[in-house]
Structures are given as structure tokens and as C-alpha cells.
Amino acid sequence: MEARTSGFALICQIIHGEPKKFIANYAENQDINLLIMGTYRHSRIRHLVIGSNTAQMLRSSHIPVLLFR
Helix, strand or coil: CHHHHCCCCCCCCCCCCCHHHHHHHHHHHCCCCCEEEECCCCCHHHHHHHCCHHHHHHHHCCCCEEEEC
């Protein structure tokens, strides 16, 4: 991977549960300094009623979050 050859340490982990809570805790416990998240669009009604994990992470994250679509 290009990231590893450039000196970045990559961490991938599958964790089941409420994303906002588990991702934030994992990032803090592992001293992670950047989150990278993929996004996709929901209908406006679903977004208003349920919200999105991405929006919740952006609001609650204490570290930078890089989004890609």
C-alpha cells in the first residue's frame, strides 16, 4: 500500500454496535489522529428522521474526519 510506504500506520477494525459510540471510543483508546469515512446519500426524510452516522461522527469527533464519496 502507498500509505504504508509513505510512513502511515493503517488500522482496520470491524466492531459491531452503535457506530458513533464505538468508533469514538476506539479512536480515543488507540490514539488515532485521523478518521477516514465513506459517505452516501439518504433521502431527505430519512436523514431528518434518523440522521446519519457520518453527521453524528462529525459532530462528536475530537479528531479530524476525512470524508469521501
